[in-house]
């Protein structure tokens with residue numbers, strides 16, 4: 001009885017491992033040392049209510065959403081949010097730049113705000129490993 005139980009447990013465990021690996025495989029791979037970063041504004045900068053954000057990417061390329069090209073993706077801007085689950089496709093918690101844009105005008109209310117970028121693949125999924133920028137702070141006046 002014990003043997004049957006442990007065999008069943010082993011089978012369940014190996015199945016779980018296989019499912020996790022299959023999910024991992026589906027995520028697009030990033031290039032080691034690829035970096036995404038905000039070029040402007042600078043961390044700590046004071047900006048007007050509408051300001052331009054310029055996105056930087058090194059080591060990988062830009063492709064529009066829906067376009068499955070290896071080692072590319074599109075930018076996602078996270079404003080005042082906590083980094084989402086990077087194992088799931090990005091949704092409404094970020095602004096998608098699925099056209100392949102590398103800059104955007106953003107309008108925010110006066111006050112302190114945080115900005116960061118997450119690169120996502122053709123299906124809006126963070127890469128494996130995820131390419132995420134450092135968070136910057138802007139003061140909107």
Ligand SMILES: [Cu+2]
Nearest residue numbers: 096098120124
């Ligand atoms: Cu997206």
